[in-house]
Amino acid sequence: MATLNDYLLASGLLFTVGFAGVLLRRNIIIIFMSLELMLNAANLSLVGFSRFHVRAGLPDYNAQVLVFFIITVAAAEVAVGLAVIVALYRAKQTTHIEDLNSLKF
Amino acid sequence: MPSALFWIFVLVMLVFGVMVVVNRSPVASALSLVVCFLGLAALYISLDAFFLGVIQILVYAGAVMVLFLFIIMLLDLKAEQRRHFNLIAMFGGIVVIVLFVKVLWDVCYGFQGGNAVFPAIQNTEHGDTWQVGMALFQQYKLPLQMIGALIVVASVGAVLLSKRELK
The missing domain is CATH 1.20.120.1200 (NADH-ubiquinone/plastoquinone oxidoreductase chain 6, subunit NuoJ)
Structure with a gap:
């Protein structure tokens, strides 16, 4: 049987993959997808803690409600973020972050 | 499983x-x-x-x-066509990621409570959807309403951002 540590390690590795994507990729849409990976890694560790924190024979459902809220907020974030990317593309004709440097010091 | x-x-x-x-x-x-x-x-x-x-x-x-x-x-x-890597940024990124995995490994396998195997849960007559729904609509009524307002704001914002002229 898998232990809580195995789930936490899987979650942490998924977070690391997403983090690597944010650091290494130059396409803003791929960076956005990597952000989603990191968000889902946090959800996985929350569900793991929920299952391993048993009270009165039931998992801790408060954590699952929190995951539900995170998924909802993430969906709203994707909608707004992609609208921002479309507006940015319309202004600059690119999604390559090295061409989007007007805020750079 | x-x-x-x-x-x-x-x-x-x-x-x-x-x-x-x-x-x-x-x-x-x-x-x-x-x-x-x-x-x-x-x-x-x-x-x-x-x-x-x-x-x-x-x-x-x-x-x-x-x-x-x-x-x-x-x-x-x-x-993507252009693949000129910024070598310093790439080196920094890889160092950060290797250190992150090291810390993660130490934390996970040094955490005694994490070695627990699956605790047994009892089979109730209602499934977990019922339980989550009860928690959501009894304990978390206000956050649920706030999430609803957030979704409305987000969809209005997305429509507004997609308009051709921002005023």
């Missing part, structure tokens, strides 16, 4: 997560992300969170990925 199945789904999730990062074509990345989220939904189901597994597939693999693919097609993105 048997241990072998757990590791298979972890492997699917991580391999396709890496594919998201290394694929040059944005469409291939988006499709890899769908498979990665399917593996994640299977892990949720292995943790007896059936409701969240279904929600993960419906919201992420369904709605969010359709939105991503739609935007990729709309912007008509090609596979």
